[in-house]
Amino acid sequence: MARTTITGGQLSLDETFSKLAKVSIYDWAETDRHLDYLRTYCILIDYDAAKCHGKQAWANISISKALLQLYRAQGQPPLDEIGILERIEFYLQIKEATHSLGHGALESSVLSQTVAWASHNSDYTQVGSEQRLLDLLRFFVRIHNYNNKNSPETQVVQPWKSGSDFRTLHTEMEEYTVHFPSTPSLDENDNSQDDIEYTITEAMCSLVCHCCDIALNLRFLPIPEPNNGQGIGSLSTCVEFPGAPPLFILERRSRCEASAEAICRIAQDVVQGGGFFHYTALLGYCSVHAIFVLLNQLHRQPKHQQLGKVVGSLKFAFTLLAAVRRFYAPAASWEYNW
Incomplete structure (x- = not known):
């Protein structure tokens, strides 16, 4: 996870985690980490929704769907990742329906x-x-x-x-x-x-x-x-x-x-x-x-x-x-x- 310095007012533990998690997924050039990015986005979707950050949660759902499509377009994923990707896809679809x-x-x-x-x-x-x-x-x-x-x-x-x-x-x-x-x-x-x-x-x-x-x-x-x-x-x-x-x-x-x-x-x-x-x-x-x-x-x-x-x-x-x-x-x- 990338390092970052939190400035300004005192942040709670969950807010600190959220900021660090968002920083860690900005570099999409690291294609070997896309699956980790997807997992992180799933956590952030739940976090932002629970905090009444509805717009951010909805944006994260869209970003995750695009990232999932991009990951699959790069070629056939390893067998041990196929099931994980399917579960992530269902998760995103269920969250999309729930939030709407x-x-x-x-x-x-x-x-x-x-x-x-x-x-x-x-x-x-x-x-x-x-x-x-x-x-x-x-x-x-x-x-x-x-x-x-x-x-x-x-x-x-x-x-x-x-x-x-x-x-x-x-x-x-x-x-x-x-x-x-x-x-x-x-x-x-x-x-x-x-x-x-x-x-x-x-x-x-x-x-x-x-x-x-x-x-x-x-x-x-x-x-x-x-x-x-x-x-x-x-x-x-x-x-x-x-x-x-x-x-x-x-x-x-x-x-x-x-x-x-x-x-x-x-x-x-x-x-x-x-x-x-x-x-x-x-x-x-x-x-x-x-x-x-x-x-x-x-x-x-x-x-x-x-x-x-x-x-x-x-x-x-x-x-x-x-x-x-x-x-x-x-x-x-x-x-x-x-």
Whole structure:
């Protein structure tokens, strides 16, 4: 690593590391070190994203993709590096999709990608978990884009009718769950690191799938109206989605509530399995979706009903989100942007 002198104010250890790492990758003429540069960029992408340096993280993703292409163009890489390069490529694609979530200006690069299972590929069940996670993130971006561009007042075809954009997305969601209906559980007997990573990635696929379900259906949840300010348990009416059939609303609510519970359960497994720092941002983002559904459910339930499970899930989701905020600064503002 190149030497550098840090001047000015006192820098923290992580800031010092970041500056030194950036200095070390400026000399692209050292072609024999491109793989090291790629690894360094992967670390810097996570670091800058966690510090709210979104523009720098996005720039590093683009630079890394170009450097990866350049490295491959120089000739066939050694056999022991092929797998590493493939993992780096998947990492960059997943980070690109993750960072574009909720950012309309960045989503175009992801929206151009086709979701594999929607192309009626009969062999999709053979696709690896990393590719499926990437496909789900791209699908998640499509849902965000749909929600941002379609309000109840502007939709030409009502969501519950055949041929609507909502039905198209809903059908694609169903096609995925037909291929992969269940979530693998983390086995305590799994001693192999590869087995653990595989199971965690499979769990993250299920987690993002449930988050997609919530993102697609959240706008149809009934909005509770307080009854004389009595608070939880004293709610008499709810504002329903205008014009929607009751059974349609019931299905949307059931899907959201089931997915919220599933997110909390799966996230707990991922954390216990050691996947927190691998998927910090995604875990937090999914927990925010679950929190909104669980709070809605809590405010709509009468006091006499058993709410212990909902409250327990909420406690875990808020605890997870608090932990994510410690290591991923953008999470501090997520619930205020809804």
